[in-house]
Amino acid sequence: MSPSDDATPAPGTPVQRLDAPRPTRTPAEHAAAVLALGGSLPAEVIPADVAALGRILSADVTSLVDLPPWDNSAMDGYALRHADLTGVQGADAHEPAMGGTGTLPVVDVVPAGDPRDLTLVPGVAVRIMTGAPVPSGADTVVQVERTDAGRDAVTVLEPVPAGANIRRRGEDVAAGATVLRAGEVLTAARLGLAAATGHATLPVRRRPRVLVVSTGSELVAPGSLAPGEPLPHGAIFESNSVQLAALARAAGAEVAVRTVPDDVAALRALLTDPHLAADVVVTSGGVSVGEFDVVRDALAEHLELVHVRMQPGRPQAVGTLPSGAVVVGLPGNPVSSYVSFEVFVRPLLRRLAGATTLTRRRVRATLTAPLTSPAGKEQYVRVALTWPDGLPEATPVGGRGSHLLGALAASDGLAVVPADVTDLAAGSMVDVLDLREDEA
Numbered sequence: 001m002s003p004s005d006d007a008t009p010a011p012g013t014p015v016q017r018l019d020a021p022r023p024t025r026t027p028a029e030h031a032a033a034v035l036a037l038g039g040s041l042p043a044e045v046i047p048a049d050v051a052a053l054g055r056i057l058s059a060d061v062t063s064l065v066d067l068p069p070w071d072n073s074a075m076d077g078y079a080l081r082h083a084d085l086t087g088v089q090g091a092d093a094h095e096p097a098m099g100g101t102g103t104l105p106v107v108d109v110v111p112a113g114d115p116r117d118l119t120l121v122p123g124v125a126v127r128i129m130t131g132a133p134v135p136s137g138a139d140t141v142v143q144v145e146r147t148d149a150g151r152d153a154v155t156v157l158e159p160v161p162a163g164a165n166i167r168r169r170g171e172d173v174a175a176g177a178t179v180l181r182a183g184e185v186l187t188a189a190r191l192g193l194a195a196a197t198g199h200a201t202l203p204v205r206r207r208p209r210v211l212v213v214s215t216g217s218e219l220v221a222p223g224s225l226a227p228g229e230p231l232p233h234g235a236i237f238e239s240n241s242v243q244l245a246a247l248a249r250a251a252g253a254e255v256a257v258r259t260v261p262d263d264v265a266a267l268r269a270l271l272t273d274p275h276l277a278a279d280v281v282v283t284s285g286g287v288s289v290g291e292f293d294v295v296r297d298a299l300a301e302h303l304e305l306v307h308v309r310m311q312p313g314r315p316q317a318v319g320t321l322p323s324g325a326v327v328v329g330l331p332g333n334p335v336s337s338y339v340s341f342e343v344f345v346r347p348l349l350r351r352l353a354g355a356t357t358l359t360r361r362r363v364r365a366t367l368t369a370p371l372t373s374p375a376g377k378e379q380y381v382r383v384a385l386t387w388p389d390g391l392p393e394a395t396p397v398g399g400r401g402s403h404l405l406g407a408l409a410a411s412d413g414l415a416v417v418p419a420d421v422t423d424l425a426a427g428s429m430v431d432v433l434d435l436r437e438d439e440a
Contacts, residue, residue: 024307026419027343027378033304034318034344037326040354041206041279048194048202052186054252055204056354061180064198066170071134073110075165078147078154079138080104080125082162103155110135125154134166141165173197183356205354210253211278211325213271214241215286215294216332217261240284240337244330247341248282251349260294262286268298276323279352282345285332287317295329303329309419311377312336316344335408339380342414342433363413363432365392371424373417382411383432394432412436 025033043058073079086100104125110118110132118135120126128134128141143165146158173179179197180190186202194202219238220231231237238259245255256278260267271281286295287305295317296305303319313336317329328345330337347358365385373379382404383394394415398407413432417424424430 022305022307024309027308027310030306030308030316030318031344031347034326034328034348035351035358037318037320038280038348038352041208041352043203043354044206045201045203048191048199050191052191052202052204053188055186055202055207056252057180057182057184057186057203058205058354059182059203060178061194061197061199061202063173063175063177063179066175067173067196068167068169068171070169072167073128073130073132073134073141073165074167075141075143076130077128077141077143077145077165078104078106078125078156079110079120079128079134079141081120081122081138082140084123084125085156085159100159101156103153105153106151127151127154139163139166181356183354185355205352208248208253208279208349208352209277210245210248210255210349211276211281212241212244212248212255212257213267213281213283214238214244214257214259215262215267215283217263219259219261221259240332240334243334243338244282244284244341247338247346248349251346252353252355253280253349262294264294264298267294271299271327272302272322274322276321276325278323278325280345280348281321281325281327282341283317283327283329284337285330287329287331288315299327299329302327305329309377310339310343311374311379313340313343313380314377316340318344335382335404338408339414342435343380359433361434361437362416363392363394363434364429365394365413365415365432367415367424367426367428367430368393368395370426371396371415371417371428371430373422373424375422376419378419379417380433381415381417382407383413383415384411385413385432385434385436392432394430 046052046055084104085102104123106127107124108118108126110126110128112129112131114132120135120137126135134141140160140162141164142156142160146156146160148155148157179193184190218235220235222237241257241259245257248255258270260270283295286293296303299319302321303317305317307314308316312333313331315331319327321327326348330340350358363385371381382397384397386393394413397411398404412435414435415430415432417430
């Protein structure tokens, strides 16, 4: 029987020979090509509680109330009419008159949350607690430390200016004002503001759904060996999917993980399923020019294979699957896949989630050691960031090897050396992608 054109080779059998020459791109060009395949995901409304932390707003949010909603006291003390105290002019004629040291009867106590709508008549004071509504007619609060703390009558011992210690209605936020903007990440402070301005729910973009696929017959899952069983010769513990899934989750995505051996048919069946429940598929390995690069062979009609002028991370792939998911093929070496995710996948996930800021913050830092870089390639160097004397410094960690996970774990930044720079002396300034903080 002659083999059919559709016959599936046995695992480990090369499907095609080395690729034809590939187009080359700069990192910026490839990042733009990846971003061009994604737009914002649909919006949804979720409770404005702790589960919303890290989500991204899909629409502006306006205040439902004035904040504060009424004049309230900024201090524990006494609310009174400033004119009821003997005036003392400040040293500068332009300073407001200061109250004197008069004594007033205390006629009431106003705690925080007091529902009464009180009016203060001339010549008296009321004890008032921090956050309590200021009675109509009162224009000043004297903090208790400036008085004799009397209960039936209070003596003001130190003068205060008129209007002191009152938080005015709407001085923070006016009703109807925009308090949060579409594209902003919901931080703890923004969630607090949403709650304070009356919002129980918030409009956000749906989280991107990411499928991380790690390929390789040499991969062994950590924990899958029996106690004392040695790692088989030629095998390695699978780490890329863990690393990439963590990066995707930190970027705000919902993540699923699959590990697939070097089996073209199995990988093609998984990724060409038109019902694949993913917005983005991230693969690691199998997009280079080797004879057993299964991602390339399984998705030949769906991928654009390119060489990117960067180190690490030269072989890259991008395309769209039958399900509509964007597929981004990253190199298999762990440092290469990490750097490639930061440069190409993270901005895509942030765009899908509706963020206005797509990339990590860049820090301008001083190198503490010299660097060399290959001509024509933008290099991403693992560095440790420190702030001696308040100014950022970047110290290279480990070598250039794209397998050096220990150095990657010890770093918290990626120094970006431009393609036209081959040597940087200690003391040179360099841009660093700050990896220390995650937005989601």
